[in-house]
Amino acid sequence: MNPPGDERPLAQLFVDEFTRAGVESRLIETPSPGGASRVGRAAAWARVPGTGARAPIVLLSHLDVVPAEGEGWAFDPFSGAVVGGYVVGRGALDAKGVGVVHLLTLLALAERTTPLERDVIFLATPDEETGGQHGAAYLLEHHRDLLGGAEYLLTEGGGILMSEIGAPNIWGVTIAEKAPCWMRLRTEGVGGHASSAGPGGAVPRLVRALARIAEIETPVRVIPEVERMFREMAPLAAPEDRGGFQALSRSLAEESAFRDRFLSSGRRAALVRNTVTLTVIHAGSSTNVVPPEARAEIDSRVLPGESCLAFIESIRQVVDDPEVEIEPKLAFESRTAPADTPLFAAIARVAAELDPGSFVVPRVIAGFTDSHYFRDHGIIAYGFVPRWLPARETRGIHGVNERISVANLDRGVDAMLRILDELDTAEAAAR
Numbered sequence: 001m002n003p004p005g006d007e008r009p010l011a012q013l014f015v016d017e018f019t020r021a022g023v024e025s026r027l028i029e030t031p032s033p034g035g036a037s038r039v040g041r042a043a044a045w046a047r048v049p050g051t052g053a054r055a056p057i058v059l060l061s062h063l064d065v066v067p068a069e070g071e072g073w074a075f076d077p078f079s080g081a082v083v084g085g086y087v088v089g090r091g092a093l094d095a096k097g098v099g100v101v102h103l104l105t106l107l108a109l110a111e112r113t114t115p116l117e118r119d120v121i122f123l124a125t126p127d128e129e130t131g132g133q134h135g136a137a138y139l140l141e142h143h144r145d146l147l148g149g150a151e152y153l154l155t156e157g158g159g160i161l162m163s164e165i166g167a168p169n170i171w172g173v174t175i176a177e178k179a180p181c182w183m184r185l186r187t188e189g190v191g192g193h194a195s196s197a198g199p200g201g202a203v204p205r206l207v208r209a210l211a212r213i214a215e216i217e218t219p220v221r222v223i224p225e226v227e228r229m230f231r232e233m234a235p236l237a238a239p240e241d242r243g244g245f246q247a248l249s250r251s252l253a254e255e256s257a258f259r260d261r262f263l264s265s266g267r268r269a270a271l272v273r274n275t276v277t278l279t280v281i282h283a284g285s286s287t288n289v290v291p292p293e294a295r296a297e298i299d300s301r302v303l304p305g306e307s308c309l310a311f312i313e314s315i316r317q318v319v320d321d322p323e324v325e326i327e328p329k330l331a332f333e334s335r336t337a338p339a340d341t342p343l344f345a346a347i348a349r350v351a352a353e354l355d356p357g358s359f360v361v362p363r364v365i366a367g368f369t370d371s372h373y374f375r376d377h378g379i380i381a382y383g384f385v386p387r388w389l390p391a392r393e394t395r396g397i398h399g400v401n402e403r404i405s406v407a408n409l410d411r412g413v414d415a416m417l418r419i420l421d422e423l424d425t426a427e428a429a430a431r
C-alpha cells in the first residue's frame, strides 16, 4: 500500500518467479525517503533477450496500490481471493494484475526456441500512485542501462472497453495524458483569541481566494489528438452526438445544445479544458483560536502542450491578492506519443483478429501514469493493457471490490504475445 510503499516483498516475488524459470532478473533497491517504509522499497526487472536486431520493448507495471479502507469490500482486499472466476482485491486491475500478465508473457517467451528481434523487458516500479519520483523517475536516473535503449513501452492507462449494448468494443491505446498542475495555497494572518480577533485573518483571506478560484471557467480547447479520438469514436456515439463527435471543435463552438450536453459530463469536459478542483483545506484546530496560517491544495490538470507555471500565473491573476502564496506542488509537461508506428499497427491487426469489428482508437486520458517519464527519454510509450472490461468494472480502480476475471488474465497474456509476434513478423518482413 502506498503510502507508505513497502513494495519490496512483491518485487521479490516477481524476481523469484523469473529466477525459478531461468529468466534473467534483478531486484533493484529504490529509496524510502524519511524511512517511511517498514519493509523497504524496490523495483523488479527481467529480460527475455531477442536477437538484438531491434531495440527492446518494455512492459511496465507498478507494484504499489492505493489504500483499501472503509466500507463496501466483500472480501479482504489483500487476500487475493478468487471468487466465481474473479481475482478480487486491491491491485487486481491497478496494477498487480498488469504485472501478472507481463510476467506470464515473459515466461511464455522464455520457453520458445526462436527469439524475437527485440528484447522484451519486464519492469515493475514502486511509487507510481504518489507520482513516481521514487520509482520510475529514480530508475531512469540511476539505472537507465536496464532499458537497453528501448524504443517502445506498454503500460496501464488504456485497454479494451467492452460494449454492453452489443456495439463494437473499443481498443483504446493511450497516446497522451493530461499533465498534473497541482498547487499549494498559503495565507498568513494575526493569530490569537477568537473572541476578539482583528481584521485580516488567514482563514477569511484564503476563503476569499478559494471562492474566486471556484468560479473559474477555463476555456474550451480541442487539441488535435482529442479531435481525432472523438472523430474515430463517432460511429459509436449516441445518434444525437454523432455529428458533434465528427467535428468536435467546430461543434463545441457552434452548437450550444451539443456543447451543453458534452460539457455536462466531467469525463468528457476534462478532455477539452484545463481543470481546477479544490481538494484540501487546512486551518485551525479549535473553535476559539484564530490560526495564524491557512492552507489549501488544488488539483489542476492541464492539456498536453500547456505550461503549468503559466496556468498558475492565470490563477494568481484571478485571486488578485499578493498575500496569497500559490506554488506548484506537482507539475510536469505532457508529451504525445505518435500513433503511426509499427507497434500501433500491430495492436490494430491483433484487434481485427481477436475482436472483429472493434475500433482501435488513439486515446487521450485525463489522468496520468508513469508513461511521461519514459516519453521524456524518447521512448514511444502507449497506455495499453489487453483486457476486456465493461465500464462498470473499471470503477474498481481506486474503488471497492476491485477485481479481474481469471479468463481476462489468460486472454491478456495471449493477446500480448500476439501483439509482440505481429510486431516482430511485420518488422522482420520489412528488413
Ligand SMILES: [Zn+2]
Pocket: 062, 094, 095, 128, 156
Ligand atoms: Zn496504476
